[in-house]
Amino acid sequence: MTVRRECQESLTNEFEARVRPPLLGNSVRCSAPPRMSNFTFRAPQENFTVDDFELGSVLGVGSFSKVVGAKKKDTGQVYALKIMDKDFIMKQDKASHVKRERIVLDQLNHPGIVQLLFTFQDSHSIYMAFEACEGGELFDQITRKGRVIESDARFYTAEIIDAMEYLHGLGLIHRDIKPENVLLTADGHVKIADFGSVMVTEGTKIILPPLAASETACSFEGSAAYIPPEVLNNSTATIESDHWALGCTLYQMLSGTSPFQDSSDFLVFKRIKARNIKFPSYFSDEATDLIDKLLDIDPRRRLGAAPGGYPALKMHPFFKGIEWSKLREASPPKIALDSNDSTRDTTNISDGFFPKKSASIDSSDSKRGTRRISPTLELNAAKFASVDSFDSRWQEFLEPGECIVLASKIKKLRLLTSKKVQLILTNRPRLFYVNTSKSMENMKLLWSDNPNDITIQVLNPSHFKICTPMKVSSFEDKKQLAWHWKKAVEGLVSH
Numbered sequence: 001m002t003v004r005r006e007c008q009e010s011l012t013n014e015f016e017a018r019v020r021p022p023l024l025g026n027s028v029r030c031s032a033p034p035r036m037s038n039f040t041f042r043a044p045q046e047n048f049t050v051d052d053f054e055l056g057s058v059l060g061v062g063s064f065s066k067v068v069g070a071k072k073k074d075t076g077q078v079y080a081l082k083i084m085d086k087d088f089i090m091k092q093d094k095a096s097h098v099k100r101e102r103i104v105l106d107q108l109n110h111p112g113i114v115q116l117l118f119t120f121q122d123s124h125s126i127y128m129a130f131e132a133c134e135g136g137e138l139f140d141q142i143t144r145k146g147r148v149i150e151s152d153a154r155f156y157t158a159e160i161i162d163a164m165e166y167l168h169g170l171g172l173i174h175r176d177i178k179p180e181n182v183l184l185t186a187d188g189h190v191k192i193a194d195f196g197s198v199m200v201t202e203g204t205k206i207i208l209p210p211l212a213a214s215e216t217a218c219s220f221e222g223s224a225a226y227i228p229p230e231v232l233n234n235s236t237a238t239i240e241s242d243h244w245a246l247g248c249t250l251y252q253m254l255s256g257t258s259p260f261q262d263s264s265d266f267l268v269f270k271r272i273k274a275r276n277i278k279f280p281s282y283f284s285d286e287a288t289d290l291i292d293k294l295l296d297i298d299p300r301r302r303l304g305a306a307p308g309g310y311p312a313l314k315m316h317p318f319f320k321g322i323e324w325s326k327l328r329e330a331s332p333p334k335i336a337l338d339s340n341d342s343t344r345d346t347t348n349i350s351d352g353f354f355p356k357k358s359a360s361i362d363s364s365d366s367k368r369g370t371r372r373i374s375p376t377l378e379l380n381a382a383k384f385a386s387v388d389s390f391d392s393r394w395q396e397f398l399e400p401g402e403c404i405v406l407a408s409k410i411k412k413l414r415l416l417t418s419k420k421v422q423l424i425l426t427n428r429p430r431l432f433y434v435n436t437s438k439s440m441e442n443m444k445l446l447w448s449d450n451p452n453d454i455t456i457q458v459l460n461p462s463h464f465k466i467c468t469p470m471k472v473s474s475f476e477d478k479k480q481l482a483w484h485w486k487k488a489v490e491g492l493v494s495h
């Protein structure tokens with residue numbers, strides 16, 4: 001039996017067995033005795049298989065998961081099904097991340113937190129079924145609207161604060177508050193998601209599985225643009241780290257970009273440490289003041305931190321008119337739909353989750369080379385494609401009969417560095433890049449054939465991520481073709 005196999009079985013056992021508190025006793029952090037005996041999950045472990053569900057469209061892709069709309073065949077109930085590949089989780093050393101999310105979510109109960117309903121597994125994957133947030137990510141609202149008007153941003157921020165107050169009251173630090181992890185219900189209320197990075201403060205009553213040796217509160221978690229300066233300086237994450245991330249999120253809602261945006265993580269970190277921030281002139285005085293106080297370099301002085309705590313934060317003039325106790329009864333901002341999806345009514349869940357053409361794969365369709373490029377895509381491709389697409393230099397990388405749909409010279413981003421590559425999408429379909437900075441050009445295949453194996457996440461017009469089950473790669477396209485890449489790939493996948 002290979003080591004990998006043993007690890008996989010151990011993950012299965014640890015994750016899905018009824019976890020008992022002694023296993024979870026997380027040394028100093030979890031000082032209050034948790035529920036000791038007969039520990040059972042509120043969200044049960046079911047004996048379902050993936051065949052019990054009709055899978056719909058991909059709702060989102062995380063670093064090591066794919067979330068799809070899924071309708072239970074016998075009940076017709078719709079869920080957001082998070083699918084995690086066990087092999088991939090083991091390879092990425094993320095087993096404790098997954099366990100933490102499962103166990104923490106099981107103990108939370110708040111309208112502003114996404115609810116875990118049940119889990120199941122098979123030999124390859126772990127499945128977590130969540131209540132579906134049909135409104136998608138707050139991030140998409142920002143992208144679609146360009147920026148969110150102040151009254152809408154006030155509402156979203158108030159609902160995020162309401163959920164954060166609940167989490168912090170339980171002694172939980174989320175550590176990854178950002179517009180991608182703020183989901184919206186069909187009618188537009190906020191639900192915070194993604195609890196894989198969560199940490200507990202001393203005295204919490206929340207049960208957490210033990211940390212992997214590599215994971216501590218001051219380990220580097222979260223997304224570059226929202227990491228607070230003290231964590232970059234190797235201090236421990238605290239509740240106030242979430243307040244910093246909230247300040248960044250509000251800034252992003254109002255301006256369309258994060259406050260410390262730059263071309264590489266390295267430069268972003270430099271800006272954060274220097275608190276190099278510029279407030280656009282169209283921000284109101286109240287918004288500027290609130291963000292300024294949330295983005296205080298000193299975590300102890302951040303608005304929302306003790307001693308004023310949440311009452312002081314909620315009394316800030318930016319929130320004038322907010323009825324904190326009636327947030328969930330208030331009318332949320334209208335959800336902006338994807339321009340390709342203008343007919344979709346978010347109140348009718350099955351429209352959104354189950355487009356007429358199911359995303360499931362037709363085996364004949366998925367065979368290499370049989371999928372046709374659609375007429376619209378052909379037209380658009382000509383419009384999208386830079387001159388590079390027709391550069392004969394790339395012919396040597398093509399198979400007989402294969403043509404380039406879209407190609408562009410772009411930057412492949414890594415944590416601290418980047419390299420110039422030629423990214424090429426073909427009608428096979430195949431997506432690969434050629435490393436142009438090397439004298440001996442070498443080619444790396446990112447994806448081919450299987451429509452379920454690729455998602456493009458657009459962060460802004462020039463930045464996007466290509467997500468496949470094995471890898472998430474980040475790119476910067478100076479020609480601002482990020483949306484074109486997404487549309488071109490999706491066009492090939494759905495035909």
Ligand SMILES: Nc1ncnc2c1ncn2[C@@H]1O[C@H](COP(=O)(O)OP(=O)(O)OP(=O)(O)O)[C@@H](O)[C@H]1O
Nearest residue numbers: 059060061062063064065067080130131132133194
């Ligand atoms: N309940 C839900 N309803 C609708 N969409 C969801 C739901 N849960 C997650 N998603 C979508 O899936 C994406 C990935 O989910 P999630 O953040 O939980 O995955 P992850 O692998 O933990 O990601 P990360 O890389 O941020 O750690 C979300 O950003 C969102 O777009």
